[in-house]
Amino acid sequence: MAIDPGFLEELRARTPLTSVIGRRVKLARSGRNWKGCCPFHGEKTPSFYVYDDHFHCFGCGAHGDVISFVMQIEGKPFPEAVQELASAAGMEVPVQTQAARQVMDHARTLEDVLTAAQKIWSAALWRPEGRAGLDYLLGRGLTRETITAFGLGWASEGRGDLVKALAHDGITPEKMAEAGLMRVDEGGKPKGELFWGRVTFPIRDRRGRLVSFGGRILGDGQPKYLNGPETPLFSKRRLLFGLDRARAAVRAPRPRGEASPALVVVEGYMDVIALHQAGFTGAVAPLGTALTAEQLEVLWQVNALPILCFDGDGAGRRAAIKASETALPMLKAGHSLRLCLLPEGEDPDSMVRGRGAPAVAELFANAQPLADVLFDLLTAGMSAPGPEERAALRSRLTEAAALIPDRALAAEYRSTLLDRFFAKFRGSRGGRG
Incomplete structure (x- = not known):
């Protein structure tokens, strides 16, 4: 039985794993997570750990999400486990019509289109045609290993080059437009490639699936940064750049006494990549928009107290106020934010390169609670008010x-x-x- 991946993602997000497992296992706090005796094998010393979205037993190796837990503990097949959890969450499992299956197949086809483009662009970066892009990235302090790890690429300056290259794989301009690689006219017909003469940044969802691209132009052209449009795969309001890597880093089991990396929201692609390279592997960024309510929900699913980091200028302060206003109606006990404002004229990328990782670590360590920052922002400039x-x-x-x-x-x-x-x-x- 094939079920829409979007529905399953929503079901997992709405179903607290600790509540489901806690009905079967006596859990105790262990730092940010929970632990207990594994229900799948007999043990007296707890080795069964529960995180926000998955469980893992270091004794027997049992591992999975909330759906697989119900399947394993109750011996139910996948459809029945999904139905049970959906009923408890007040959700209705979508009927698997022929049309629904076609939508799912279509989404997979669009991912294949993006993957084909990614292969072309990532390869081009290392050839003579991509030298300008590679020099730019190396000049920004990125290593070749980091460039490869993030899959950065180069979209050539020849308009129409990608259309020609993908045609060899049987990919039409219409399919490229659906995947967000081409502009469309008023009638919805493809009218030109979206990315050309730009360094490309693959955008992945929280599970690492390729869903879109961002592009950075070299020189003085506008816009400096460009994101792909909304597609069946890509919603800017719901995704964060680097979330797949940050989520894995924050959730990874660590030796006793070693803290997980902080989940930090910064403002741009290069900030995220520079921070990851410097060891701050919990960095993410919005995709050309102010931080949204949907993105905050995603952050809190990974960590209950993420840090929002803003550039030290007027725009950064305005963004901090807007983020605070977005967060306040969503706050609840156990879920909040910390904020830090960078020194004037600095961004995380320049901080890492100019002041070094220790200075950035100190900045994140001193991030302030939301209430304190909100007060400071609302009272900025007031010295002796009447x-x-x-x-x-x-x-x-x-x-x-x-x-x-x-x-x-x-x-x-x-x-x-x-x-x-x-x-x-x-x-x-x-x-x-």
Whole structure:
């Protein structure tokens, strides 16, 4: 029985693994994760670990996600396990019609198109035609190993070159347009390649499947960075560049006492790649948009306290305020954010190259709680506000806290923000009236 991968992904996201396993296994906290005695083999010392989206027993090797756990523990076939979990989550398993199967086959076909383009572009980067792109990447401090690991490539400056190359594999311009490799006219017909004369960055979903590309032009052309359009495979609002690598790094089992890498959101492709190369393997970035609610949900599925890192300029501060406003209505006990603002004129890439990994590590270690950063951002530039300004600021602070749906958490935020307000702006002026 084939079931839409998108439905299965949503089912896994909506079904807390610890709750399902916790009904069968007595679990105890172990750092950010949980552990207990394995239900699949007899043991007295816990070696069964539960992470946000998978379990692993270091004793017998049992491993899987929430669906495979139900299959193994209850002896159910895949369709029945999915049906049981879907019913508990209030979801309806999609009927596998011929049309649904065609949609799934079509999506796989589009992935094949992207894979064919990736082979062409990654190979071109190392040939004379891609020398400008390779020199650019090496000049930015990337090693050849990093360039290969991330699958970076070069889309030649000859418009129509990719169409000709993919035609040898039987791939039409229409199929290229569906996969996001070509522009379309008002009638939906292909009218030109999207990527040419650019360094290319493969974009993968959280499980590592190729879904789109980004491109960076060399020189002064615009736009400097370009992402593929929305397709059946690619939704900018739901994906983060580098998430597949960061997710694996954050979730990987580690020796006792060794901390997992921080999950850090930065602003661009090169920031992510430079940080990974420097050892910060939890780095991800949005895809040309401000951080969305969907992306926050994805982050919290990986780690309960990710760090948002913004460039140290006016645009970075505005982005931090917008991200805070997006996050507040989604906060709940046990899920929040830390934020850090880089020094003026710096971005993570320049920090790594100019100041070194230790300086970046210190910056991430000193990331501040959301409430503190929110207060600092909302009060920026205020030194001696008058009564009217103080009243307006106090209203902004209470309104920000009121965005949080969890009443207890909203009350804590209100108290924290107002305590800082009175400490900073009231001083010895008396009470809170």
